[in-house]
Amino acid sequence: MSRGTGSLFLAVVTVAVSMFALIGCGNGAASAPSTPARSGALQVVVAENFWGSIAKQEGGDRANVTSIVVNPNADPHAYEPTTADARLMANAKYVVYNGAGYDPWAPKLLAANPVGGRRVLEVGKLIGKKEGDNPHMWYAPSYVARVAAQITTDYKRLDPPDAAYFERRHANFMNVALKPYSAEISLISQKYHAVPVSATESIFVYLAQTLKLNLITPPGFMKAMSEGTGPTAQDKSTFDHQIAFKEIKVFVYNSQNATPDTNALEAKAKAQHIPVVPITETLQPAGATFQAWQTSQLRALAAALHRATRR
Amino acid sequence: MQASWNPLTDLQLLFQYHFMHNAFLAGTIVAVVAGAVGYYMVLRAQTFAGHALAHVGFAGAAGALLFGLSPVVGLLVVGIGAAVGMGMLGDRNGSGDAADGVAIAAVFTFAIGIGLLFLQLYPGQAENAYSILFGAVLGITDTDVETIAAAGIATLIALTVMARPLLFASLDPEVAMARGIPVRALSIGFLVLLAFAVAQSVQVVGILLIFALLVTPAATAQRLASRPPVAIALSIALALLFTWLGIAVAYFAPYSVVGFYVTTIAFLTYAVVVLLTSERVERAWQSRAHARSAAA
Numbered sequence: 185m186s187r188g189t190g191s192l193f194l195a196v197v198t199v200a201v202s203m204f205a206l207i208g209c210g211n212g213a214a215s216a217p218s219t220p221a222r223s224g225a226l227q228v229v230v231a232e233n234f235w236g237s238i239a240k241q242e243g244g245d246r247a248n249v250t251s252i253v254v255n256p257n258a259d260p261h262a263y264e265p266t267t268a269d270a271r272l273m274a275n276a277k278y279v280v281y282n283g284a285g286y287d288p289w290a291p292k293l294l295a296a297n298p299v300g301g302r303r304v305l306e307v308g309k310l311i312g313k314k315e316g317d318n319p320h321m322w323y324a325p326s327y328v329a330r331v332a333a334q335i336t337t338d339y340k341r342l343d344p345p346d347a348a349y350f351e352r353r354h355a356n357f358m359n360v361a362l363k364p365y366s367a368e369i370s371l372i373s374q375k376y377h378a379v380p381v382s383a384t385e386s387i388f389v390y391l392a393q394t395l396k397l398n399l400i401t402p403p404g405f406m407k408a409m410s411e412g413t414g415p416t417a418q419d420k421s422t423f424d425h426q427i428a429f430k431e432i433k434v435f436v437y438n439s440q441n442a443t444p445d446t447n448a449l450e451a452k453a454k455a456q457h458i459p460v461v462p463i464t465e466t467l468q469p470a471g472a473t474f475q476a477w478q479t480s481q482l483r484a485l486a487a488a489l490h491r492a493t494r495r
Numbered sequence: 496m497q498a499s500w501n502p503l504t505d506l507q508l509l510f511q512y513h514f515m516h517n518a519f520l521a522g523t524i525v526a527v528v529a530g531a532v533g534y535y536m537v538l539r540a541q542t543f544a545g546h547a548l549a550h551v552g553f554a555g556a557a558g559a560l561l562f563g564l565s566p567v568v569g570l571l572v573v574g575i576g577a578a579v580g581m582g583m584l585g586d587r588n589g590s591g592d593a594a595d596g597v598a599i600a601a602v603f604t605f606a607i608g609i610g611l612l613f614l615q616l617y618p619g620q621a622e623n624a625y626s627i628l629f630g631a632v633l634g635i636t637d638t639d640v641e642t643i644a645a646a647g648i649a650t651l652i653a654l655t656v657m658a659r660p661l662l663f664a665s666l667d668p669e670v671a672m673a674r675g676i677p678v679r680a681l682s683i684g685f686l687v688l689l690a691f692a693v694a695q696s697v698q699v700v701g702i703l704l705i706f707a708l709l710v711t712p713a714a715t716a717q718r719l720a721s722r723p724p725v726a727i728a729l730s731i732a733l734a735l736l737f738t739w740l741g742i743a744v745a746y747f748a749p750y751s752v753v754g755f756y757v758t759t760i761a762f763l764t765y766a767v768v769v770l771l772t773s774e775r776v777e778r779a780w781q782s783r784a785h786a787r788s789a790a791a
Contacts, residue, residue, distance in 0.1 A: 264752065265631075265633055265634075266633075266752070267633060267745055267746045269633075270512070270514050270633040270634075271512060274512045274513070274514060285619040289631065289634060292631055292633075292634025292636075293514070293633055293634050295634065295636045296513065296514040296517055296633060296634045296635050296636055297512060297513045297514040298513065298637075299513075315618070315619040316618030316619050411618075411619065413614060413615050413617075414615065
């Protein structure tokens with residue numbers, strides 16, 4: 185063996201051994217989280233766990249729902265799919281993803297693996313939002329209701345014998361499960377009507393409209409923050425001014441997408457004794473239901489509004 | 496996915512899904528092109544140009560997002576523009592001189608600046624550019640494979656036509672110029688080819704990691720073989736090996752980021768080859784051989 189081929193051979197062996205070690209030591213962690221469901225249950229894959237929680241509650245034991253984006257400490261805008269995600273998508277009978285430019289990796293995984301008989305629900309398409317619009321549709325109670333109804337319709341089409349079961353689950357979800365959430369929303373909208381508030385990101389816009397709060401943050405600022413670009417100097421100085429002169433009563437920020445800019449604003453708000461309320465993109469904690477997570481955020485918001493306005 | 500450690504079963508598992516067929520097809524084409532083009536890039540000491548051309552792709556990708564074009568189109572337009580710009584502003588023979596470095600840096604930073612503006616103007620998620628920076632090997636459609644194949648074949652044909660004069664111009668530009676070989680045109684032509692190679696590889700490893708496939712296989716091959724045809728063949732073979740292994744490992748491993756595995760395999764191979772072919776080791780081999788012949 186010549187020296188050249190000898191060293192190449194050694195290099196390949198070293199690499200092969202270290203790769204096997206990498207595969208081997210990780211295999212324990214690789215096993216996908218699977219929820220026990222009846223055999224023959226519908227295989228459902230949902231890109232984000234806020235929609236996944238709804239799909240799970242509506243599907244009951246007739247649907248095996250797996251969510252892909254679940255980490256409450258990472259920014260889901262920047263999610264990179266894994267091969268395990270691609271396999272999940274390839275095996276799914278029903279796929280739900282947010283769309284509106286929020287999860288461009290999801291349609292890509294679907295397009296790379298065309299199969300027949302798969303139903304896909306793109307929430308943005310259903311609601312009529314496209315890329316560039318505010319994609320945080322799960323923060324709008326009316327959109328949540330429309331998505332829940334569509335998921336039930338799709339379940340019934342995919343599994344007609346269980347149609348009555350899905351109807352019952354849907355009625356239960358809307359009227360029982362979502363009750364505390366809807367109650368908290370109507371309470372805030374009545375009690376704190378037109379209270380001026382600020383938010384670091386467009387994630388709060390739909391909810392603020394429903395709650396009838398007066399969100400006075402420059403829209404350009406919230407959009408830039410959400411989309412990961414820089415805000416303009418004009419918008420930033422307006423926001424600073426609103427905090428410095430206490431024009432806002434409550435400061436809402438997205439703790440899952442904190443940047444040096446938003447951290448500085450949060451510190452300024454705290455220095456002015458303006459109550460600060462964190463909200464998140466995905467379920468917090470990761471195992472919570474959609475309504476438990478939203479309701480606890482709404483209660484924290486109501487408490488902050490109470491402290492600020494004494495109403 | 497659990498590896499069964501039975502090679503046949505594992506191969507079946509690997510090709511169970513359509514998206515993996517597309518990943519391997521696209522990866523294979525990209526590796527062949529990167530291995531061949533990379534050989535000349537390393538030979539011409541134009542790694543900085545390759546690095547810069549990969550990064551100006553950022554502007555191309557951001558522009559494509561903004562104007563609603565396919566990222567490959569954006570990358571090609573900006574990449575070819577930058578390649579011509581670097582060639583025109585640079586040194587006459589364009590073989591890695593200081594003047595070239597400055598020209599490359601000027602074009603490169605200008606392009607990044609334009610990319611930043613495009614992203615700011617783009618109404619959607621800035622993070623959508625991530626998939627271009629790091630590759631989206633799991634999301635390759637049949638149309639993507641066709642595009643990559645067409646671009647790859649065009650690049651390889653152009654490289655074959657240029658191969659001999661380019662080799663001459665790379666090894667001895669002055670003599671080549673004296674013999675009437677259009678050294679400068681070749682230099683710009685090669686940069687355009689490099690931009691082409693970068694643009695088509697975006698889907699697989701992304702513009703940040705394409706660099707690994709352009710540099711490492713070629714550099715490893717040049718340490719092991721001195722005859723150009725052998726070195727080019729070895730460079731292509733190594734690029735293929737890195738890509739295939741990277742995709743396969745990512746399929747079975749828990750942290751399935753293809754780019755990480757491709758670059759890790761490439762880095763480890765290069766590091767081991769450099770260590771084993773370094774002068775100290777060489778001396779050790781020689782003294783062992785001496786000892787052996789003395790004993791005999």
